[in-house]
Amino acid sequence: MTAKQHLTRFSAIVLPLAAVVGMSSAAQADEWTPTRNIEFIAPANPGGGWDTLVRTTSRVIQEEGLAERSFGAINVPGGGGAVAWAQIARDSGNPHKLFATSPPIILVPLAGASRYDHTSFTPIARLITDYSIVLVRNDSPYEDLPSLIEAMEQNPQLSVGGGSAPGSMDHISMAGLAAAAGLNASDVNYIPFSGGGEAMTSLMGGHVEAVITGAGEASGQLGENSQIRALGVSAPERLGGALAEVPTYQEQDIDYTFDIWRGVMGTPDMPAEAVAYYEDLFAQMLETDGWQQAREQLGWIDAYQDSEEFGAFLDEQKEQFSTILGDLGLLGE
Structure with a gap:
């Protein structure tokens, strides 16, 4: 397999x-x-x-x-x-x-x-x-997951941050997403941080292009006046509450859940x-x-x-x- x-x-x-x-x-x-x-x-x-x-x-x-x-x-x-x-x-x-x-x-x-x-x-x-959620800044050029994946394919140095160590949860989740979208999972330029909060701070500071983290911990930072946007969530169907408008990976033709x-x-x-x-x-x-x-x-x-x-x-x-x-x-x- x-x-x-x-x-x-x-x-x-x-x-x-x-x-x-x-x-x-x-x-x-x-x-x-x-x-x-x-x-x-x-x-x-x-x-x-x-x-x-x-x-x-x-x-x-x-x-x-x-x-x-x-x-x-x-x-x-x-x-x-x-x-x-x-x-x-x-x-x-x-x-x-x-x-x-x-x-x-x-x-x-x-x-x-x-x-x-x-x-x-x-x-x-x-x-x-x-579930995992992929986030970008509000001023990011990436409007959905396919556009981010395409950019990762064209520029392998494009950085994706996460709140866990290399080989751990956020890294594996992002590697799985990349693999399901047709990329080489081992080529993902994953940047580890000491927790999802630090990863999101780095995203807002412009130090990484995207972040993958837990949907629950990100929900409180999404909304009308938020500095970040969600591109997709790894659930089999849309979640409720503040995440109700976030599309799943599968809705964007990436057959993957985590x-x-x-x-x-x-x-x-x-x-x-x-x-x-x-x-x-x-x-x-x-x-x-x-x-x-x-x-x-x-x-x-x-x-x-x-x-x-x-x-x-x-x-x-x-x-x-x-x-x-x-x-x-x-x-x-």
Whole structure:
């Protein structure tokens, strides 16, 4: 199977939110509650997808009164997540530390840029599916994706920024888009930044021609008076809210979708009773009105999995990403 075929296999895997948490999990959750505030880590600078997930979930949990202790957002940027993972890995068994996660927890280690991968930590829950979005400045000559792709073909030095490390999520997403449009995926001039917020700042400053990032984190910066425009989103159909007018890749004759699942993980060897508590907490959160409003605004789709399901899903993702990175020549030693 070709790199293009592997890359185009990313389609939304959206699981229904469990309406009822199992009795055994609920019983375990009753046995443990936090005794101090929770450190909720976004392994990147403010403004990116991890940061958006951490701050949104923390706010909803507080506003809905779901937990007696607060969830404090902490940004630990560097290495596409590797700096934060190294710190968290040293805090084995701590039930008061969580972090936001997404495909880089698999991609960065596979590319050889981190000694820690998803198996080093405790899966808590997968929460949502997000999508990639391609952005340009308002004064950009590119009006749609085909015009940007044509320019990339004519000028291989045309720079596309992203908020993840080389070989990680935004890079792979852009490489897949290029391959689906008929370009050589390995020829994309991808410029990495420490989070989607920094990538968009660089775009507005004229340092890159385009940016690929999470649709949810970009939604708040799009609108009538925005300095940026969206050329396309990697979803199978148009999203809602602020992204309702953004066409999909497929609408522009590029047969490609890319899902950005996002979830929560904990420290290595987190106690089972703490895992049960957080599983139950996040399952409750996804059913609140506050969460539904935030989700619609950000263009997210609920995709809940409990700890066991999420762990199995991560193992499957590693197999898929290993093949893709190998096809692109980006698999680390």
